[in-house]
Amino acid sequence: MYHNDIYNFKDLPKSYWFSLDTNYSKFLNLEIMSQNEEFDVLIIGAGYTGLSCAINLSEKYNLNICIVDAGVIGWGASTRNAGFCCIPPTKLTINQLMKRYGKDETISFFKNCIEGTNYTKNLINKYNIDCDVSGNQNYVVAHTESKFDKLIKESEIYNKIFGIESKIHNKEEFDKIGHSGNEQFGALSYKPGFALNPLKFYLGLLNAALKNKINIFHKTKITSVTKEADFYIAKANDKIIKSKKIVIATNGFYQDGLIKQIDSRILPIISNIIVTNPLSDRELSLHNFKTYSPIVNTRNLLYYYRKLPDNRILFGARGDISGSDKSHKNISKIIEKDFKSVFPEWKNINIDYTWRGLVAFTTKLAPSIGKIEDENIFYSFGYHANGVSSAPWSGMQLSKLVHGSNYGSLNISRVYKGLPKKIPISSFRKIYLKLVYFAYQIKDLLKL
Numbered sequence: 001m002y003h004n005d006i007y008n009f010k011d012l013p014k015s016y017w018f019s020l021d022t023n024y025s026k027f028l029n030l031e032i033m034s035q036n037e038e039f040d041v042l043i044i045g046a047g048y049t050g051l052s053c054a055i056n057l058s059e060k061y062n063l064n065i066c067i068v069d070a071g072v073i074g075w076g077a078s079t080r081n082a083g084f085c086c087i088p089p090t091k092l093t094i095n096q097l098m099k100r101y102g103k104d105e106t107i108s109f110f111k112n113c114i115e116g117t118n119y120t121k122n123l124i125n126k127y128n129i130d131c132d133v134s135g136n137q138n139y140v141v142a143h144t145e146s147k148f149d150k151l152i153k154e155s156e157i158y159n160k161i162f163g164i165e166s167k168i169h170n171k172e173e174f175d176k177i178g179h180s181g182n183e184q185f186g187a188l189s190y191k192p193g194f195a196l197n198p199l200k201f202y203l204g205l206l207n208a209a210l211k212n213k214i215n216i217f218h219k220t221k222i223t224s225v226t227k228e229a230d231f232y233i234a235k236a237n238d239k240i241i242k243s244k245k246i247v248i249a250t251n252g253f254y255q256d257g258l259i260k261q262i263d264s265r266i267l268p269i270i271s272n273i274i275v276t277n278p279l280s281d282r283e284l285s286l287h288n289f290k291t292y293s294p295i296v297n298t299r300n301l302l303y304y305y306r307k308l309p310d311n312r313i314l315f316g317a318r319g320d321i322s323g324s325d326k327s328h329k330n331i332s333k334i335i336e337k338d339f340k341s342v343f344p345e346w347k348n349i350n351i352d353y354t355w356r357g358l359v360a361f362t363t364k365l366a367p368s369i370g371k372i373e374d375e376n377i378f379y380s381f382g383y384h385a386n387g388v389s390s391a392p393w394s395g396m397q398l399s400k401l402v403h404g405s406n407y408g409s410l411n412i413s414r415v416y417k418g419l420p421k422k423i424p425i426s427s428f429r430k431i432y433l434k435l436v437y438f439a440y441q442i443k444d445l446l447k448l
């Protein structure tokens with residue numbers, strides 16, 4: 001759907017995370033598929049979803065598993081996100097969820113979301129992953145006064161209906177514990193939640209997968225999947241992989257044409273991040289930026305930001321609509337302007353890193369976990385830019401379905417189950433996106 005630049009599987013994104021001292025290079029000698037292979041399960045996509053699904057399948061059910069990734073290892077969104085372990089992975093409001101799925105399923109959805117956050121934390125502890133966890137809650141900052149009123153109501157629902165610990169901080173209080181700035185009119189906080197280094201977390205999972213003897217081929221793009229008797233034949237690098245079951249774990253990087261039942265169901269959206277140079281204590285004090293917890297604001301086209309452990313500020317927003325490297329450069333400049341208008345005292349701060357990646361939206365506006373009818377093809381995608389807490393958990397849930405082959409093995413909220421509807425005339429996806437962005441921009445201008 002986008003310019004080829006964004007699907008350049010050869011080169012790693014120039015993210016801040018890859019500039020840090022990690023053990024990344026030791027994984028570069030992973031194999032590339034070079035001969036025909038056969039496995040019980042083939043997982044397409046080696047991000048959090050694919051790795052978590054594979055680790056669970058291997059540890060619990062002792063299956064012979066292979067994961068392939070089109071990119072050089074760690075190429076996908078799982079190593080280039082902002083590291084916010086936050087909830088919920090949906091763009092539906094609580095009211096919309098209640099109307100669509102009923103109160104019980106909505107409560108169970110939020111329970112699952114919290115399980116997701118805890119699952120990510122448990123993986124960090126279980127595999128002893130040193131991934132620079134920082135902050136101990138999440139903040140949602142009201143960018144206008146009227147949005148603060150909405151947050152007060154939301155916090156009440158979090159506490160009373162979902163049993164999620166949430167607090168309200170008025171502007172003055174948040175000035176002291178969070179930050180000041182032009183778009184700070186008070187905040188909601190909720191627990192659990194934290195920030196992490198997404199690359200280090202990823203490498204911890206990758207290490208666990210390799211220790212479990214899972215076969216991982218990188219630089220191996222699956223170009224077609226066909227069926228022969230009880231097997232699927234996946235083609236890559238002029239070779240074939242034969243497997244009984246297939247898992248689609250490609251999220252926003254899914255490209256139509258691979259599995260016809262999944263085509264036209266994903267709207268990949270570009271999310272763009274900028275990172276400043278490290279700020280001195282004096283510079284930080286100009287906006288009294290205290291917290292290391294992740295922050296999102298209430299704009300319709302929201303901003304997300306956090307102070308990194310080395311006192312840089314990471315700031316993210318929606319990206320461009322083209323996907324070319326040139327448009328990435330242009331939008332990064334616009335995002336820098338936005339950042340400096342939210343934090344005007346930092347107008348002379350330098351930006352050291354910019355990068356982007358694809359997140360997956362769907363017509364359901366919530367994640368989809370399931371099995372394609374009459375096939376042994378399984379999927380999990382559509383985390384709506386919220387995969388740090390939901391992708392590893394969804395991968396784990398998916399492993400139960402892959403093993404059990406029926407929904408009975410999946411005791412989760414109905415919100416997650418099944419495919420989203422197809423996007424009508426999917427070749428118009430970019431046009432729909434332009435229209436939505438335009439409408440949201442107007443709403444944000446009018447402070448609605």
Ligand SMILES: Cc1cc2nc3c(=O)[nH]c(=O)nc-3n(C[C@H](O)[C@H](O)[C@H](O)COP(=O)(O)OP(=O)(O)OC[C@H]3O[C@@H](n4cnc5c(N)ncnc54)[C@H](O)[C@@H]3O)c2cc1C
Nearest residue numbers: 045047048049070076077078081082084222357386387388
């Ligand atoms: C800029 C940005 C910021 C984000 N910030 C946050 C955040 O702070 N918090 C949060 O919770 N979420 C965030 N997200 C979203 C989060 O990163 C994703 O939801 C999550 O990483 C999805 O994991 P995944 O394993 O499903 O997909 P990915 O990690 O994207 O992995 C999918 C893989 O599939 C591979 N693939 C695709 N097609 C093929 C093929 N045909 N053959 C073989 N391999 C294929 C790709 O190469 C890719 O590596 C952000 C995303 C972006 C892009």
